[in-house]
Amino acid sequence: MDCCTPSNNLKTSKTTSCPSCGEKGKSVPLITLKSLLIASFLETIEPDNTYYFCPNPSCNTVYFSGTHSQTFEENALKVSVFQKNSGMGVPVCYCFNWTRERLFQAISDNQRPIEQIKKHVQSNRCGCEVNNPQGACCLGNVTTYIRSLN
Template structure:
């Protein structure tokens, strides 16, 4: 055994936190997110004892990965915001705000109305991100980032 062995990352640990296809580290998603969003055929292969993570990389086709298998965009019932740049893709999945909606609001000088309406829904307990959003968590960061990008583009 060499002296370096103790400092090397454990292979199992590395594999479970980074996407096996692109190497991007992914956040854990709840099993219920996969149960809600996988296609019937993909869901039939789900291992409920496995921990799954979401790959956020825009150019990688893998959406979810576990230690034994991955699920790709074709295995998910909805287009994935991070991986599909189409204007009809939702940024907020719960309340159906697409990139096009955010773009229209920005052009009309009403960019803030969408995030504040989402915030009001969150406060009222209506958000269902873990069931609706492929990333399994709140969309507000994506909404704000998309709005700033649109704002920058409109000033360019």
Template sequence: MSECCEVSNTNRSAEHCPECKSRGKSVGLLTLKSLLVPHALEQLETSLSYFFCGTSECTVVYFNERNVFRQDDIKVPVYQKNESEHTPVCYCFGWTRSRLKAGQTRDAIERIQMHIKAGRCGCEVHNPQGSCCLANVIQFVKTLNNES
């Protein structure tokens, strides 16, 4: 086997969570720098790529081929991994599960969309996924609507 194949295989395996083996989503360093607690931030290797594990049963939040960061290493509860009513579904504008369950679901989606259009969201620094929270809000609202 040539060396180029070995490197390619290593990179593919690095995209999979070392704990649950699911494929992670690439996340930028800005997100990690914003959300890691100080002792974890000291371990951040900025020359490496990191991935977000969104599997709810898995304790890993961020990983790469050499590092793993878990919920205790993150400043905020992770929506996909923490089922508390007070966990944000939308991190920028404070929409928690309990706030959405209070019946303001249509208003929430419209208001979040308005803020996004106005350039106010900062998901890359507030949301552990490092990307827009709106899809999480829409999915959560669909789940609520299916339950009623």
């Protein structure tokens, strides 16, 4: 089963509120934190905790624990976070390195990046749970970003 199948995304449907901003967070698999936190922060995770992703662009918190005993900001991650960083070089699709700039250029050149990404997903090449800070499929982010260009 690949990372972008609906049944896998059901794992991220639990919600709780971010202690920093009150926004509803989505649970993320522990493997996401293990893959994306830099070593000094990885050493502090509590594996028995449930962790959540805060999607609020104006909030500095990226991850928080269900007990609210821990929060992690973007500086704790190995990658920039699409929802938190509006830079053109930030990935929208982490698995295949589709940055805002690359998507913008592809759309300007009348290419179909969503179709390219979908082909990779269908070929079971994506690894969103270890590449995307959300811990879930990025196709929704890609679609939303492309719509914002029109």
